Amino acid sequence: MPAQLKVVQMGLGPIGQRLVQYLAQRPFVELVGAIDIDPQKAGRDVGLLSGTRELGVEISADAGQVLQRQAHAVILTTDSSLARIRPQLEECLRAGKSVVSTCEELAYPFEDQPEICSQLDELARQNSVALLGTGVNPGFLMDALPLFLSSVCQQVTRVTVERHQDAAIRRLPFQRKIGAGLSPEEFDAQYRAGHLRHVGFAQSIRLIAHAFGWHLDRVEESVEPVIARGPTASAFIQVAPGQCAGLRQLARGYRRGEALIALELEAYLGHPAPRDTVTIHGQPTLSSTIQGGVDGDIATCAMVINALQALRSARPGLRTMADIPLTHWCGA
C-alpha cells in the first residue's frame, strides 16, 4: 500500500465540516491542517468543531503558514466562484499541494474562463501537482457517469440525464436554494436575483462535449418553479398549495439546432419518485437508473475524498474527471 495521504482542509462551512468527519473515518488519509478565515473558528480543534472526535489539528486563519506543512493535497471548499478562489488556489499550488475543490466552476472552466485556466494549469505543472473540481454534480452524475457509461458504446448520438430528488431529505440551505415555501412571485424575484439555481450544468455539458469531441453552438439553461398541488412539508419548511415546492432546471447543449446533451434537475419537497437516470442514445442505446437517487451531501464529500488517490497518479496540471484515473472508494 502507498503511504497515507496527508491532507489540508481549507474552508469549514457545512461541506468542509462534513468532509472533516468523513476524513476522520478514512484510513488512507491523514488530516494535517485546517484553514478557515472565520476568527471564531481559529484555534479550535477541527474535529470537535466538525462534530467528530478531537483530531489534534487546530484551525488556523493563516493559510500561508499551514501550507508550509508537508502535505500532498488541499481540499478546498470555500466558494463556488472560480474568480474568488483563484488566489487561494494559487497559494496552494505554489506551496506544492495538489487541490481538489467543490467549486462548481472548476469542474470544467476552460471555455468560460480560459485565462484563469492557462495560468492555473501552468502553475500546477511548474509545481508538479494537479488541480481538480469535482463533487456529485458537477463531477459525477451529470458528466463523469454518462461519460463512463459511453465506454461500451460504438456510437453516441445524444445524452440525457434526469436527476429527480425529494428535497425534503436534504439540508435546509438546499431546500432554500430550490425555493421551497416561496410564493411564485417570490420565486421569480429570487431567481432574477440569482439565488435560485444549481450551478454546474453548463460545466457538465461542456465536459461531456469536450470528451466526446462535439463542438456545441450554444448551451441554454432554464429554471421554473414546481408548484405544490397539495400541502407538503419538510422538517424545516411548510408548503401550502399554490406555493413553490421546489424547482425544475433544464440545461441543453445544442449543435446545429439539435439538443445533443439535455440535463434535467427536478428537486422539490415530496417528489414521489426520486431517481437518477442517465441515457446514452446510440449503438447500443442504454439507460441506467439509480432508484431513489444518490444522496447529494454524502456523495459530494465522498467523491472529493475518493478523488484524492486518483489525483496522486494524475498528470500535473488543471485536470477534469475525464482525464484522471478512474476514481473509486478505497477502504485501506
Place this chain on the structure above:
Amino acid sequence: MPAQLKVVQMGLGPIGQRLVQYLAQRPFVELVGAIDIDPQKAGRDVGLLSGTRELGVEISADAGQVLQRQAHAVILTTDSSLARIRPQLEECLRAGKSVVSTCEELAYPFEDQPEICSQLDELARQNSVALLGTGVNPGFLMDALPLFLSSVCQQVTRVTVERHQDAAIRRLPFQRKIGAGLSPEEFDAQYRAGHLRHVGFAQSIRLIAHAFGWHLDRVEESVEPVIARGPTASAFIQVAPGQCAGLRQLARGYRRGEALIALELEAYLGHPAPRDTVTIHGQPTLSSTIQGGVDGDIATCAMVINALQALRSARPGLRTMADIPLTHWCGA
C-alpha cells in the same frame, strides 16, 4: 485534437472482425495493419473479410513484419489464455506498441500469474508503452462500473452485480457456451470438460478487491444449468422442456467467511427480465440498473476501441481499468 491513433488488429475471429467493422467507423483511429495466422485469410483485404468496405490493409500472417509499421497500439483478440498470448504480447511490446486485449485473464492477472505480470510490466515500461485487458465483462460491468459507482460512497461494505441476459439475442457461439439445448447430463459432462463457463469472474473480483484494499481469503465459483420449463428457442437452437436453456454462474470473494463481492450471471434463452444491476452496499447504499442489459458483443468491441485513447495517456506498464484515465466514447 490529437492526431489519429494508428492501430494494428491482431486476430481476425468473430470479435476481431467486428472490431475491424467498428474501427472503420471511428474517425480517431486508423487501421494500419492486420494479422492472422490463418493462411486462408492472408493477403485478403481486412475490411472485405470483416464485412465492411475495402480498407486497403492486407491481412498478413507475419506479425513481426506488420509490427515494424509505425503504430500506437495493437488490438489483440487471439486467445483467452494469457499464457498462450504471452509471446504475442511480448512481440508487440518489444515493437514499441501499446496493447489492448480482450483476453479475459489479462483484466487482472497479478495474483494468478505474478511472474508473467512482472515480466510484461517491465517490458512495457522499458518500451514506454501500456498493456490492458478489457471488454464488457471483465473490463466494465462487473468491475470497473462498480468501482466507479463507489466514487460517491463514504463507506462500502459489500458489492453485488447481477447480469441477467436473454441469450436468444446473442451469437450462436455464445449460446453454445452457456449450454443451451443440452440435456442436463450433457451439460454436466461439458461443464466438467471446461467448456461451459464464463471466464473473467475471478479477475473482476480480484480487481475490485485490490482497488478497495480488501484482502480476500478465497474466491469461489459455481455453475448450474437453467432448465427450461416450457419450450423455448433462439434462431439457432430449440430447447425442449427439461433441457438446458442456459446457465447460472455465481462467483464470490470472501473475507473471514463473509462474501464481500458477489457476481451472478444468468444467461439463458428466453430470460424474461434481462438487466444489469450493480449494488454498492455502504454509505450510501446505491443500486444502478440498466434495464435490458448491455449487449455484450457490441460492448466488448466498443470498450476496447474506447480504451485506446485512455491508454495513450496512461502510465507505461501493465495497467488495469482501475488505473487508466476514465474511458469514454469519442466521436472525433
